[in-house]
Each structure stands twice: as C-alpha cells, then as structure tokens.
Amino acid sequence: MSIRLFRPGDEPALFRVFHSAIHLVCARDYTAAQCSAWAPTQMDMAIWAERMRQLTPFVVEHDGEIIAYADLQPSGYIDHFFVSGHHQRLGAGGQLMARIHEDASRHGIAELTSHVSLTAEPFFRHYGFEVTHRRYPVRNGVTLEYARMRKVLRGSAIPCVPG
Template sequence: MEIRRFRLGDEKELLRVHISAIHILSSRDYTPEQIEAWAPADLDADLWVNRVREIRPFVAEIGNDIVGYADVQQDGYIDQFFVSGTHARQGIGTRLMARIHDEAMSLGLTELTSDVSKTAEPFFALHGFQVVERRFPIRRGVTLQNAFMRKVLTHADRVAPL
C-alpha cells in the first residue's frame, strides 16, 4: 500500500471511495434516508471536484486502485477521511491516520479536530481523539448525528516517515 499526495485526475476514484464508504460501512449506523441525504445519487459532480481539489487529501493506493483518502488542513481540521467500503479493516485507515499525524507535526500543529460520523467514532477514539460535542447536522432536510472530536498532539505523536 502506498500513501501519496492527491493528483489531478484522482477525483472520480475518490468519489467512488466516498460513496462506497458511506453506503456500505455507515449503513449499519445510519438509516437509508440518512445515507441518501449524506451521499445522494445526484451528488453535484462539479462541486465534488472543486471540494476535493480544495482539500488536497492524501490518497491510499493498493496497486493501481485508490482505496482511501484523508486530509488535514492548515488549522488541524480533518475535513474528509474515508476508506472504501470494500477495503475496510485492512489497515488503510491506520496508515492514513499516521500520515495525517506526520503532516500535522511537520506543520507544527498542536491539535487535530474533525466532525466524525458514528461509524468512524470508535476508530478516531482508538487514535486518541475525544468527543468534544455531539452534533446533529441537517443534510437535504434529514438530521444526521456526528461528533466533533479533538486530539491534542504531543511529541509522542510524531510518526516515523512512511
């Protein structure tokens, strides 16, 4: 597995990862109505392309297949963190999280934050994040549930280069 920086042209495969993660993995924690509101079939592709280009995520590849992606912004906010629904529990998320920590330390960040789905909350907790606040965002008129989570970074969080 390789973790690399985003490249123009990755957008279509990142969308596939995004949709599969939500429709496959999160379906155990959210209703079909919530899943469709969060990752609708009629998602605006242009908005998606612009958004993913803006956040410039790290991309996980196995062979030539993109199997996950995650970003960390200059302020330490993790906007998107997704592993393909067909590649769960293979260490991809852990490798992406290590890369985020490495980037955060190189940027001199003192904390990481994210709005985390119910599905991803145990994974983030395993990596030292704590729930700060339960939130109930509304997407397409449907109420979802997530948690704003934070991790204070210490020197011990520095990870060896991948």
C-alpha cells in the same frame, strides 16, 4: 499499499470511496435516508471536483486502485477521512492516520479536530481522539448525528514539579 498526494483526475475515484464508505459501512449506524442525504448517488461532479482540489487529500492506492483518502487542513481540521466500503480492514485507515500525525508534527499543528460519524468514532478514539460535543446537522432535509472529536498533540502533558 502506498500513500501519495491528491492529483487532478483522482476526483471520480475519491467519490466512489466516499459513496461506498457511507452506503456500505456507515449504513450500520445510519438509516438509508440518512446515507442518501449524506452521499447522494447523483452528485454534481464539478462541485465535488472543486471540493477535492481544495482539500488536497492524501490518497491510498492498493494494486493501482484508490481505496481511501483523508485530508489535513492547516488548522488541524480533518474534513474528510474515508476508506472504501470494499476495502475495509486492510490497514488503509491506520496508514492515513499515521500520515496525518506526521504531517501535523512537521507543520507544528498542536491539535487535530474532526466531525466524525458514529461509525468512525471507535476508530478515532483508538488514536486518542475524544468527543467534545455532538452535532445534529440537517443535510438535504434529513438530520444526521456526528461527534466533534479532538486530540491534543503537544503541550498537553502536566509538568512535573519537584517536591
């Protein structure tokens, strides 16, 4: 497995990762209607491609195939973090999270935040994120549930004061 930066032309493969992650993995925590509202099968690919170009995600390849991707915005916000439903438990998520932390450190980002699915909460908790609040957005007429999660990267230690 290798991680690289997004390249134009990756957009269709990233959509397949996104769609399979939701319909094959998140389906254990969300209804079919919720999954379809979140990741419709018919997506305007021009809009999707523009969104991916704006996010400029890290991309994980395995045997020449894109199997995962995630982004880190300058604010510390992780907008997308998806591993293909066909490639779970290979370590791609851990590699992406390590890369996000490295990039955050390199850019002096003090905290990471994300809106995380019910399915991804345990994964994010494993990496030190905490739920700050819940959101219930309506997408395509269907209510979903997400957690806003946060991880302080620096400046969070309590200083020791000599007694």
